[in-house]
Amino acid sequence: MLIFLSRELTFLATPKTGTTAVEMALKPAAEIVFSRNRKHLTAQRYRKRVLPFLQDTFSASPEPLAVMRNPVAQIRSWYRYRSQPRLDGTKLSTKGLTFEQFVLEVISDAPPPRAQIGSQFSFLTSGQGALLVHHLFAYESQPAFRDFLKNRLEREIAFKSKNVSPDLPAPLSAAVEAQLRAARSQEFALYDRLLAADGYLLTPQ
Numbered sequence: 001m002l003i004f005l006s007r008e009l010t011f012l013a014t015p016k017t018g019t020t021a022v023e024m025a026l027k028p029a030a031e032i033v034f035s036r037n038r039k040h041l042t043a044q045r046y047r048k049r050v051l052p053f054l055q056d057t058f059s060a061s062p063e064p065l066a067v068m069r070n071p072v073a074q075i076r077s078w079y080r081y082r083s084q085p086r087l088d089g090t091k092l093s094t095k096g097l098t099f100e101q102f103v104l105e106v107i108s109d110a111p112p113p114r115a116q117i118g119s120q121f122s123f124l125t126s127g128q129g130a131l132l133v134h135h136l137f138a139y140e141s142q143p144a145f146r147d148f149l150k151n152r153l154e155r156e157i158a159f160k161s162k163n164v165s166p167d168l169p170a171p172l173s174a175a176v177e178a179q180l181r182a183a184r185s186q187e188f189a190l191y192d193r194l195l196a197a198d199g200y201l202l203t204p205q
Contacts, residue, residue, distance in 0.1 A: 001041045003032035003054070003062055007152055009135075010050075010062040013040050014123050016077040017067040017139050021159040029153055042123050043132035063205065064132065065148075068120050068194055069139035071187050072172060072180065075106060078117045080165035099170035107183035121187035129186060134205045138191075141199030148200070 002011040002023065011026065013019035019039070027033055034041055041050065043064055054060045069077075079094050079102045087093040091113040094102055105115035124133050137145040146157045172180075181188050194201045 001034035001039060001046070001050075002026055002030040003034075003050075004029060004153065005031045005054070005058055005060050005062065008060065008062050009152055010046065010064050012043055012046060012064050012066040012123075012133065014066050014068060014120055015040050015118070016074045016081070017069045017120075018159065019067075021161060022067075025157060025159050026149070026153070029155060040123075044126055047126075047132050063134040065135040065137075066124060066133045067137050067139050067145065068124065068191060071120065071184060071191055072177065073139075074120060075103060075117065075180075076170045076172075077165055078102075079170055080168060082114055083166055083168055099172055100176045103172065103176055103180050107180055119184060119187055121184065121190055124190070131190070131201075131203050134203055136194060136201040136203065138194050138199035144198075144200055 001013055004010070011022065011030075013023065023033075023035075023039070043066065046064060051061065054062060076099060079097075079099050082092050082094040088095055094114055097105075097114075102115060105111050106117060108115070121129075124136070125131055135148065137148070142159075146159070149157045
């Protein structure tokens with residue numbers, strides 16, 4: 001999470017949406033940086049814990065900004081990320097597992113550690129399902145996202161690929177995708193709403 005007090009903006013790092021590249025590009029301009037285990041602070045925790053501190057201490061209310069990715073692509077990125085050799089033999093490794101098997105584990109009632117990846121919907125919303133992000137961009141709308149940052153931060157924006165997962169095959173059948181869509185209907189509905197807004201959803205706060 002990056003906080004730009006002078007620009008009244010907070011970047012919330014939704015997992016597996018290119019956040020490392022964003023962090024590397026924008027960190028020098030941020031007044032406050034949450035990294036390592038606190039990098040992926042959720043929108044709800046930001047609203048309840050961090051924002052009140054910023055208001056009391058700096059009289060600032062930075063608007064939350066985040067990126068959302070196609071849910072299938074985001075889960076596929078988790079699968080590939082956890083296939084890395086450095087995770088071989090650990091409880092997080094997806095080695096020897098097909099992507100379909102991984103998806104079924106993710107949406108099961110008791111996911112094993114390797115499939116405990118949370119959800120973008122939970123990251124971006126309140127416990128009641130209300131969207132807590134003022135500026136939400138689709139991962140697939142990178143030009144619009146960069147233009148927004150350029151205008152808001154008044155600096156040139158260039159992202160370099162970081163933390164790229166192995167490019168191994170990860171097909172998904174229509175039947176398993178249907179199960180995933182049913183299990184995560186709210187997340188797919190939010191993503192569809194975002195695409196219907198041309199990749200940029202501005203929500204009153």
